[in-house]
Amino acid sequence: MVAKQTPDMANHIEVRGLRYLRGRRVIFDGVDLDIPRGRITAVMGPSGSGKTTLLKLISGQLRPAAGSIRVDGQEVVRMDRQALYRLRRSMGMLFQSGALLTDLDVFDNVAYPVREHANLPEPMVRSLVLMKLEAVGLRGARELMSSELSGGMARRVALARAIALDPSIVLYDEPFTGQDPISMGILMRLIQSLNRTLNLTSLLVSHDIKEACRIAHYGYVIADGQVIGQGSPEELRHSTEPRLEQFLRGEPDGPVQFHYPAAEYAEDLLGPIDD
Amino acid sequence: MIEALVRLGAGSLGATATTGRAGMFLWRLLAQLPASVRRPGGVVRQLYNLGVLSLIIILVSGLFVGMVLGLQGYNTLVDFGAEGSLGTLVGLSLVRELGPVMSALLFAGRAGSALTAEIGLMKATEQLSALEMMAVDPFPRVLAPRWLAGFIAMPLLAVVFSAVGILGGYLVGVELLGVDAGSYWTNLRTSVDFYDDLLNGVIKSVVFGAVVCWVALFQGYDCVPTAEGVGRATTRTVVMASLGVLGFDFLLTALMYGEVG
Numbered sequence: 001m002v003a004k005q006t007p008d009m010a011n012h013i014e015v016r017g018l019r020y021l022r023g024r025r026v027i028f029d030g031v032d033l034d035i036p037r038g039r040i041t042a043v044m045g046p047s048g049s050g051k052t053t054l055l056k057l058i059s060g061q062l063r064p065a066a067g068s069i070r071v072d073g074q075e076v077v078r079m080d081r082q083a084l085y086r087l088r089r090s091m092g093m094l095f096q097s098g099a100l101l102t103d104l105d106v107f108d109n110v111a112y113p114v115r116e117h118a119n120l121p122e123p124m125v126r127s128l129v130l131m132k133l134e135a136v137g138l139r140g141a142r143e144l145m146s147s148e149l150s151g152g153m154a155r156r157v158a159l160a161r162a163i164a165l166d167p168s169i170v171l172y173d174e175p176f177t178g179q180d181p182i183s184m185g186i187l188m189r190l191i192q193s194l195n196r197t198l199n200l201t202s203l204l205v206s207h208d209i210k211e212a213c214r215i216a217h218y219g220y221v222i223a224d225g226q227v228i229g230q231g232s233p234e235e236l237r238h239s240t241e242p243r244l245e246q247f248l249r250g251e252p253d254g255p256v257q258f259h260y261p262a263a264e265y266a267e268d269l270l271g272p273i274d275d
Numbered sequence: 276m277i278e279a280l281v282r283l284g285a286g287s288l289g290a291t292a293t294t295g296r297a298g299m300f301l302w303r304l305l306a307q308l309p310a311s312v313r314r315p316g317g318v319v320r321q322l323y324n325l326g327v328l329s330l331i332i333i334l335v336s337g338l339f340v341g342m343v344l345g346l347q348g349y350n351t352l353v354d355f356g357a358e359g360s361l362g363t364l365v366g367l368s369l370v371r372e373l374g375p376v377m378s379a380l381l382f383a384g385r386a387g388s389a390l391t392a393e394i395g396l397m398k399a400t401e402q403l404s405a406l407e408m409m410a411v412d413p414f415p416r417v418l419a420p421r422w423l424a425g426f427i428a429m430p431l432l433a434v435v436f437s438a439v440g441i442l443g444g445y446l447v448g449v450e451l452l453g454v455d456a457g458s459y460w461t462n463l464r465t466s467v468d469f470y471d472d473l474l475n476g477v478i479k480s481v482v483f484g485a486v487v488c489w490v491a492l493f494q495g496y497d498c499v500p501t502a503e504g505v506g507r508a509t510t511r512t513v514v515m516a517s518l519g520v521l522g523f524d525f526l527l528t529a530l531m532y533g534e535v536g
Contacts, residue, residue, distance in 0.1 A: 004488065056404075059408060061407060061408070079358075081412075084410075085410035086410070088407075088408055088409070088410040089410045092408075092410070093405070093408040095401045095404065095405055095408075096401075097400055097401050099400060099401035099402050099404065099405035101402055101405070102397075102400070102402070112409065112411075113409040113410075113411070116409065116410075116411050117409075135370060139327075159407075161409075198309070233321075
């Protein structure tokens with residue numbers, strides 16, 4: 001099944017036959033994804049299913065063992081460092097930890113990519129940074145150091161930095177993890193409004209199903225190295241695929257077992273039992 | 276038996292791969308040096324972090340090493356009635372060997388471990404990945420300025436170490452034990468040659484600074500990005516950088532003073 005497309009909503013990112021191994025462990029085995037332009041797409045899956053790895057593969061930080069990853073029609077897998085850097089200028093990424101530069105304050109963190117790439121006079125950099133900080137509601141926090149920010153604020157600053165160069169794609173790595181309900185609500189609203197107002201292509205990976213499904217237009221669920229379900233949030237909710245049902249309903253036992261594989265419990269406790 | 280061979284093979288492969296990565300890392304550092312020279316602000320900041328903040332330990336250690344040299348040297352020389360040569364002993368020991376080597380070992384412990392921890396934490400907290408994602412190469416912006424600052428700071432620290440050590444030797448030998456001040460300074464001046472001793476010591480320090488900072492930066496950059504991984508990398512830095520300094524010291528001494536074999 002491939003994401004539904006209309007002529008004005010071509011795929012911004014296309015992944016075909018993706019295979020990636022970490023040591024001998026297969027992380028992805030034949031994964032196909034279509035990320036439509038200008039929409040919010042959520043990739044969901046249990047912890048350790050390779051969601052963050054997927055973002056690193058799409059942004060060229062990792063190389064797959066096989067398969068194709070095309071961003072804006074360009075093959076990422078074969079790009080050299082310079083080509084990757086050119087591509088990344090049109091890409092923002094919100095890291096799970098925020099990943100703010102700890103020796104810079106909020107203002108300089110947001111200004112960093114602008115100063116590196118835009119070659120603008122300082123008054124213009126200031127205006128641009130203040131506009132980005134205003135968009136995430138932290139214009140007043142410009143002089144704080146990253147160590148003085150709460151987790152939610154750090155993520156909002158990181159979001160302002162991610163959109164500082166007006167990218168066409170923003171990748172969100174677990175944006176809701178560890179957030180209190182207020183911060184989570186703020187982040188959800190921000191992701192939605194930025195996607196709409198800047199006409200961004202947003203790809204977010206998350207295991208917070210409820211929140212991801214509330215803002216995503218389309219979703220994929222990955223587990224065991226494969227896509228086990230995809231569709232609109234409504235379609236996903238009505239899926240009858242057992243692994244998908246277990247994941248979406250948060251059931252402790254099912255195809256993914258509660259118990260790690262082990263010998264018989266009685267045998268483990270009492271030793272070998274003779275018949 | 277087979278298992279031991281497999282482990283040996285895997286270990287050798289791992290070590291070869293790490294050496295290859297360290298070599299590539301050094302190559303990228305060298306390639307990005309001109310870029311970091313063009314932005315002197317970053318180098319100056321790192322000169323402060325690596326050099327100025329290491330000054331206290333260098334000053335105190337240098338003073339004590341010089342004082343011990345003065346004491347031990349006097350006790351040996353006085354048996355031969357040659358205590359007037361104390362300046363020669365203290366000066367040559369410090370300028371040729373102890374200054375560069377001791378300050379490099381202290382530098383590995385103080386600045387090398389700090390460098391590894393800093394870069395390792397930047398990796399663990401995804402700051403290096405964030406730079407890559409902002410299309411900013413961390414080599415010219417983060418790593419090369421630290422490397423350059425390391426091998427500028429190292430010879431300066433070694434010179435300070437030797438100077439303070441000579442002062443320490445003077446305090447014990449002349450002020451405490453009564454060696455003639457004139458013979459202390461005269462012997463020191465006549466026996467320590469600018470090119471053969473002082474310059475060679477400085478060349479050693481530059482090499483030691485480059486080795487210590489290369490090891491420290493590589494260990495931080497290559498570490499497992501967890502708290503435990505950063506801790507292990509920091510320990511490895513101190514051990515490997517110290518061994519590297521001692522190994523290169525023998526090599527350079529053999530080359531400079533040529534009395535081996």
